[in-house]
Amino acid sequence: MTHVQPFNTQFTLSREYLAECFDQSLPHGKGAKPNYLFPLLLFAAGAGLLSFTEQLKVASYMLIALAILELLHIRFRRAWWLTRQMWGKGAGGEVNLTVNDDGIQTQNAHTQTALLWSDIERVIETDLGLILVAKSGGRQYLSKSLFPAGLVPEIITKANGEA
Incomplete structure (x- = not known):
């Protein structure tokens, strides 16, 4: 069983972060090619x-x-x-991100999510971030800029090792 170094950080759910989420996730989503x-x-x-x-x-x-x-x-x-997204309750708010041996947790003033390593089906690595695909079909995007350099490969290894 591989271990992940515990990591905590905070980031703002800004328009720039949300734009990165959209731009990096779109090519890997269901609506990548518009239906004319x-x-x-x-x-x-x-x-x-x-x-x-x-x-x-x-x-x-x-x-x-x-x-x-x-x-x-x-x-x-x-x-x-x-x-x-900017009209949503969480826009502009601080998000606490925690990565540990249990999984990845995010929490802000309005929501709290926990994605266990065993619940992750796969990780899609993009140029600027990671798309965590849950077995339930949900997706969560995390920017690589949130993590120290050595943690991104650990997350990918841990997620793929538990799948």
Whole structure:
């Protein structure tokens, strides 16, 4: 059984940190490649109703508006995600991070999470951080800038050794 050197730190859940979380996690998430098929189908259905029926045009315009709204969602998803996170209770607050032989714990004024080593399915290492993938499917991003140089390989080894 490998041991991890105990480590405690604090960091601020700032806009810059959240932007790093988004940018580093996006290529490894489910929505890495935008789905343009859905807005295309909405637009086609709206245009088809508009062109080929004599009914009220409200449904056609609603479908076209939904297609445009979905395209805006795809285009501005980073900004929208960051805005939602900054509206959250934890934004701008201090987060206590603890790494020890039990796992990784984070705590702020509103939430406390604990991810045991045995609950980690795998660790995805990015250029700037680590994505901890839990067996339950949840993901947690931690920036490498939070850790001393030797701790990142220990975390990866520990997580992979327990999986």
